[in-house]
Structures are given as C-alpha cells and as structure tokens.
Amino acid sequence: MRLRELCQEGRRRLEACGIEEAELDSRLLLCGALHMDTGAYLAHMEDDALPEVTALYERYLSERERRRPLQYILGYTEFMGLRFRVDERVLIPRQDTELLCELVLSEHKDRDCSLLDLCTGSGAIAVSLALLGGYSRVTATDISEPALELARENLRLDLEERDLKAAPRTGADSVSATACIKQDISFVCGDLFGPVREAMRAQGIEAYDIIVSNPPYIREQELGELEPEVRLFEPRNALWGSEDGLIFYRRIASEAGSYMRAGGRLYLEIGFDQGREVSELLRKHGFINVSVHRDYSGHDRVVSAEAGL
Numbered sequence: 001m002r003l004r005e006l007c008q009e010g011r012r013r014l015e016a017c018g019i020e021e022a023e024l025d026s027r028l029l030l031c032g033a034l035h036m037d038t039g040a041y042l043a044h045m046e047d048d049a050l051p052e053v054t055a056l057y058e059r060y061l062s063e064r065e066r067r068r069p070l071q072y073i074l075g076y077t078e079f080m081g082l083r084f085r086v087d088e089r090v091l092i093p094r095q096d097t098e099l100l101c102e103l104v105l106s107e108h109k110d111r112d113c114s115l116l117d118l119c120t121g122s123g124a125i126a127v128s129l130a131l132l133g134g135y136s137r138v139t140a141t142d143i144s145e146p147a148l149e150l151a152r153e154n155l156r157l158d159l160e161e162r163d164l165k166a167a168p169r170t171g172a173d174s175v176s177a178t179a180c181i182k183q184d185i186s187f188v189c190g191d192l193f194g195p196v197r198e199a200m201r202a203q204g205i206e207a208y209d210i211i212v213s214n215p216p217y218i219r220e221q222e223l224g225e226l227e228p229e230v231r232l233f234e235p236r237n238a239l240w241g242s243e244d245g246l247i248f249y250r251r252i253a254s255e256a257g258s259y260m261r262a263g264g265r266l267y268l269e270i271g272f273d274q275g276r277e278v279s280e281l282l283r284k285h286g287f288i289n290v291s292v293h294r295d296y297s298g299h300d301r302v303v304s305a306e307a308g309l
C-alpha cells in the first residue's frame, strides 16, 4: 500500500471514533512512524509503505482510537519553538501557556535574574525561560518526582539542541552543552514552596525577581466533563484545583510575597473565568499593579502582579 493510502485509511479510522482533527492526526502519526517531517512525507507519499512502518502506524492508530493524546503517542511536543518529551507523567504543555512565557521574556531582558517556576511538570515554562531568557538562576518545583525526571531530561535535550545549533560539532573542537552553560538551573521535588528555602540556600538566592506558575486549576466537578484525552490520560494531580479551582492560587497568593524581592513580578496562568477571583486574591495579599492578560482567542489567560513593599 502506498503511504498516501495508508494515511487515508488512518484518517477514516480516526473519524469513525469521533476524533475531530482526524486528518491532521493521521498524517502526524504517519510522519512519526516514518521519522519524517511533513515536507519529507509529502515528497514520499506515493512510495510503498515498508512493513515495519505499516506495523508501527497500526499501533499508533489503535492507541489514538483509544483516545491517547497524539503527543503521548509520539512522545514529544513543541513549546516556545523547543521540543519537549512528554508522557503520562506530565501534563502536555499547551500553546496557551506560551503567552505567560512571552510576557516574562518581554518584561525581563536582564539575564541577571532569579526565577522560580512552581508546578513545573514537563519543565516547559522553566526550561523555555531559562534558555530563551538566559536567566542566571532558575528554580523549578513539582510535587511529582517522576515529572521532575522528565523535566531534567527536557533541559538536557534542549541544551544539547541549542549547543548543536550554536556550534556544529567538529570533533575535538566540540564543546559540551553542559560545559557552555553558566546558568544555575535546579529542579526540586516538593509541595509548592515546600522545597524552595533549601533550593534558595543552595543557589545563593536571597529573594526571587520573578515567580511563575501554571498550577492545576480545574474545578472538581468539571474534571468529569473534560475530553477523554485529558480525563483518561493526563495526570489528575496536574489538573485538580479543588472544589472551586482556586486552591493553588490561594496558597501562592499568601506565600509568594515572602520569597520575592519588593517589586518582583508574579505571573500566573489562569482558567478563562478565573481572572477576577485570582486578581482579588493577589490584591488581598498585598500585590500591586495586578493585570489580566488575554490569549490569542481573547480569553483571560494570565494574571501578572508586582510584590508590594
């Protein structure tokens, strides 16, 4: 069978399961099975499929039919132009979260900065900000050690990638990614601020300039209504935000101030209907210049604020 026909068959199967992006998913899964990007696939789609490709594609399709997310099947996703490994240990980084990173990058050009990322998961936010912002000291925490293992791996992979782009390896002249890096990036396990004091001591940070977080914020009763990809496969502790969805914002609003310098900036991703409540929580705890930012679909997505004196 030709690759094009294989792809069409895949699309029919995914459509039959009610998968909305059946056409795109069937193509991306086939590209994954072929280890090709879309351009290469288009150039080869009239070729006959090798048996091992057909077998792997078959496996991918049946996983997708069970509604396993495309990103977990392929094992990676793109975030801020970087590649992140993902699997069931972590929430899949969403494009919406890029807004938070872009805000931080646009407001903090100085590399001599300390940054804390709470609930780092795959490390998407911490790794992108460390690499793209070049911030000198970055701490990232998560309650899940398995998630942190993946986050550390993502840092290593993206560093290597950056290193390769910056200086193509030429035998003895090659410089390793870890040798190049002057930044201090630390992933520590614990409940929210739990491990932070210890990390600050180890990294020589007196108070953070920036704190960011995309904490779990789904209301308890809404968990059951999520699409099967999320409900059945993504980690529940990366989604659950208590009965009213605000438990982590409450904790962050009350504790963050004591870890930040006066004038330090806080950036929190929020659900589209949480802007008012989260802003109020922050003001109540002494934050100033609180503002809500909309994403590209026009939904409230990030709240930023400044630590008062």
Ligand code: GLN
Binding pocket: 091, 092, 093, 094, 097, 118, 119, 120, 121, 122, 123, 124, 125, 213, 214, 215, 216, 237, 238, 239
């Ligand atoms: N910080 C990670 C992300 O934005 C994980 C968030 C989470 O697990 N709630 O993708």
